[in-house]
Amino acid sequence: MDNVYKPHLMRVLEVRRHTPDVKSFRITFQEEELRDRFSFRVGQFGIFSAFGAGEATFNICSSSNWRGYLDFCFRKTGRVTEALWDVEEGDVIGFRGPYGNWYPMEQWEGKNLIFLGGGIAMPPIRCAIWYALENRDKFGDITIVYGARTVGDLVFTSDLDQWERHDRVRVIRCVDPGGETPDWKGEVGFVPHVFERAKVPAENSVALVIGPPVMIKFTLPVLDKMGLRPGDIYTSLENRMKCGIGKCGRCNAGGCYVCKEGPVFSLEQLQKLPQDY
Amino acid sequence: MSISAQDLLRIAADWIAQGKQLIGPKRVKPGLVLYARLKDASELALDGFLRPANSIKEAVFPRHEVLYRYRVTGGAVELLDEEFAPAETLVLAARPCDAAALPILDPLFNWDYRDEFWNRRRAATTIIALACHTHDEHCFCTSVGLAPDATRGADALLYPLGDAHFAVRQVTAKSEPLVAGYRDEDWPAMPAGPPVKFDPTDVQAFLEANFDSPFWNGVPLRCLGCGACAYHCPTCHCFDIIDEKNARVRNWDACQFALFTLHASGHNPRSTQPERQRQRLQHKFRIYREKFGEILCTGCGNCTRNCPVDLGVLNVLEAMPHG
Numbered sequence: 171m172d173n174v175y176k177p178h179l180m181r182v183l184e185v186r187r188h189t190p191d192v193k194s195f196r197i198t199f200q201e202e203e204l205r206d207r208f209s210f211r212v213g214q215f216g217i218f219s220a221f222g223a224g225e226a227t228f229n230i231c232s233s234s235n236w237r238g239y240l241d242f243c244f245r246k247t248g249r250v251t252e253a254l255w256d257v258e259e260g261d262v263i264g265f266r267g268p269y270g271n272w273y274p275m276e277q278w279e280g281k282n283l284i285f286l287g288g289g290i291a292m293p294p295i296r297c298a299i300w301y302a303l304e305n306r307d308k309f310g311d312i313t314i315v316y317g318a319r320t321v322g323d324l325v326f327t328s329d330l331d332q333w334e335r336h337d338r339v340r341v342i343r344c345v346d347p348g349g350e351t352p353d354w355k356g357e358v359g360f361v362p363h364v365f366e367r368a369k370v371p372a373e374n375s376v377a378l379v380i381g382p383p384v385m386i387k388f389t390l391p392v393l394d395k396m397g398l399r400p401g402d403i404y405t406s407l408e409n410r411m412k413c414g415i416g417k418c419g420r421c422n423a424g425g426c427y428v429c430k431e432g433p434v435f436s437l438e439q440l441q442k443l444p445q446d447y
Numbered sequence: 448m449s450i451s452a453q454d455l456l457r458i459a460a461d462w463i464a465q466g467k468q469l470i471g472p473k474r475v476k477p478g479l480v481l482y483a484r485l486k487d488a489s490e491l492a493l494d495g496f497l498r499p500a501n502s503i504k505e506a507v508f509p510r511h512e513v514l515y516r517y518r519v520t521g522g523a524v525e526l527l528d529e530e531f532a533p534a535e536t537l538v539l540a541a542r543p544c545d546a547a548a549l550p551i552l553d554p555l556f557n558w559d560y561r562d563e564f565w566n567r568r569r570a571a572t573t574i575i576a577l578a579c580h581t582h583d584e585h586c587f588c589t590s591v592g593l594a595p596d597a598t599r600g601a602d603a604l605l606y607p608l609g610d611a612h613f614a615v616r617q618v619t620a621k622s623e624p625l626v627a628g629y630r631d632e633d634w635p636a637m638p639a640g641p642p643v644k645f646d647p648t649d650v651q652a653f654l655e656a657n658f659d660s661p662f663w664n665g666v667p668l669r670c671l672g673c674g675a676c677a678y679h680c681p682t683c684h685c686f687d688i689i690d691e692k693n694a695r696v697r698n699w700d701a702c703q704f705a706l707f708t709l710h711a712s713g714h715n716p717r718s719t720q721p722e723r724q725r726q727r728l729q730h731k732f733r734i735y736r737e738k739f740g741e742i743l744c745t746g747c748g749n750c751t752r753n754c755p756v757d758l759g760v761l762n763v764l765e766a767m768p769h770g
Contacts, residue, residue: 171531171567174560175514175688175695179524221519224690226711247711261522383714409716410708412688415560418700419685420708422726423716424658425734430559444658446726447716 174415177219177264178204183239185259188325192290193255194231194243200262205238212275212297213406213434216267217414218242223253227411229433230268231293233300240265243293243325269414270433273298273404275305278376282310286389288361288381289318292325294406295380299329303336313370315342317361317385320349342368362388372396378404390437400438407433407447423447450629452493452611455539458625459488462537470506471539472499482506482541493540494607497583500753502681503538503545504552507568510678514564516694533568537625540577544588544747546600548681549574554739555684573621576601577613578637585748586641587761593745595640606635645764647732647742653767654733658725666766667724669758674701676750676759682731682743702726728763 180197187193199205212234219225226248232241246255257263275298283302287295295314302309314333318324324343334341343356344364350356357364361381377398379389386405393403409421409428421428424444435443462469463485472492473483480496482503516527538546549569556565579586579595588594598604602622605613615629677683678699685707687700700707703723709715717723735743744760751759 171563172561173515173531173564174562175697176526179526219690219695221517221524222690222693225688225695245711251711258522262524264524382712408710408712410710412686412700416558417555417560417562417684417686418688419702419730420700422730422734424729425737427738446658446722 175266175413177217177225177266179262180265182257182259182261182263185257188243188327189323191246192243192323192325193246194241194293194325195254195257195263196232196239196241197263197265198239208240210234210240210268211272212301213272213294214268214270215414215433216240216242216265216269217411218244218250218254219264220250220253220257221262221264224250225264225412226250226254227408227414229294229297229406231296233297233304235301235304241293243290245290267414270429271431273378273434275301278302279308280310280374282371282373282375283312284370284375284377284393285312285314285316286361286365286377286379286381286385287314287316288385289323290325291380291382291385292316295378296326296329298378299333303333303339306336310338310374311371312336312339313342313368314340315344315361315365315368317344317346317357317359317364318349319346321345321351321354323349340368340370360388361385362392365389366392366395370396372398376402376404380406400441401436403437405435405437405440407435409433409447448629448631449608449612449614450605450626452613454629455493455605455613456488456491459485459491459537459539463488468534468536469539470503470536471541472496482538482545491539493577497581497586498542498544498579498747498749500749501679502548502747502749503541503574504548504681504684506536506538506572507549507565508552508684510699511696512564512698513694513696514688518693531564531567533571536568536572538572538574540605541574541601542579542747543576543595543597543599543601543604544586544593544745545681546574546576547593547597547745549600551600551682551739551741551743551745552684554741555735558739573602573625574600575603575605575622575625577605578607579640580607580609580638582638582641583748583752584641585751585759585761586746587644587748588746589640589642590644591647591742591744591746594637596634596637603630604634606637608635641746644761645767647736650732650764650767651736654729658729662767663721663725666758667721667728667763669756670703670720670724671756672703672705672720672723673755674703675753675755676727677701677703679749679753681745681747681749702730724763728760731760732764 184196
């Protein structure tokens, strides 16, 4: 029987520990023929499982150009992520997906890209950044502003170092006031303020903004002041999900099932949804 | 032609004798009738009650269900391949407001991703409904397009004739082997049922216009968040997926629980009970209608009858300043 709830078995190839409570995994299909066949679009998510603990929802944070494996990142914060935390390289976990919609990368071609991320929100931006860099001639200038509470809370910092070496890529790292270390060379301040100070040209730009609600709340007015239209500002919602396929009834924002019609939304679309997310 | 209660019990007994599953109203104790698996046809209750306190949805959507089992050995995992073959099931004497819920839920379990647990159980289940000759103040089937003798979702419908006989209406070919010898071509008029209490189109318009409204902090504030309404509802279908004893299982869940939408970050999109009541009403009378063209309610009144604070769908709708 075709069982839509049954996951693929995935072997953990690599465990990266980013902070005292954030890790990312690189995983591959145990069924060899799926390694080549599997494809997804950047922005989509998966339901990942630790057998014995349960399932949890995460963005697939690798580029869709990378074949044979995929990455996801999580913070140790509940039953499932605590079980995942103890998983070692070579162990087997579950994955089902890809689910949901994706970033409209084709629509963004020819434009300058602004990526704004806070804390654990770097992974869902990372996939789009790598994708853009792998199709470098299709996109204009790329600006990345990434912040966290403290230096120790920044994730994927070696990716930031690599992105910085590309032409027409500007990477701005920041930490909240008080979160800096004596040797911190990045900015000190909150993402919206640091971004505003950076005076990034707005014309012909789209922005992808992902982070805690408070970061998004203060970033949107800055983008608006710069002249970005709501249709050019995107985010990814992180509503709690169980099935991921529009049945279990919890991820909706008003009449919109985030697992199927999202998780990617433009601000223009979000403005039409009730405050239910 | 019609059928006698005696012949109906004989059909039920034959069904059980063939090793198949029979579900029907059972008087479990004085004053309480539940749809239950019947071990003996004589357990079938055909009159003397309004409607069972639960619904027949669990014949197709059990409250607890194994989605698959697995075996973990060290870091290795094996998913066990078990064929899913649900028991052939007859639901006898289902109320029309229960039978109608199943086709309402079919599109939900089949948009894009087909839930074969639901589909196979649906295919294996025959429903012979029993029309209602009474109603109480909580019934409102006539307000959501149904009636005491609605045939929606039923494979056959029985009309009580009052002398331990029932007129028989065959609705689908599925019930033919069971009712062919008894079917009637004319059916008696049933009582009109409860008076129409609201117009769902007005309700939908109110819900569209009043997502943010002081209304939600009025009557809905009474809700305790116990979830009884959802568990007794023929159409509520929200579920949880968790791991239990080397199996991934799904259990019924309810939108009235605070944990239902709680994010790992601590953020909760629906952090107060009025917001959760709003979700319940919005889902049933607006969202589901927009998505699937159906009202997610059959007017059975179970939500009110089983609510510890008398707050069912109808109580909220009647408090609405619509229409």
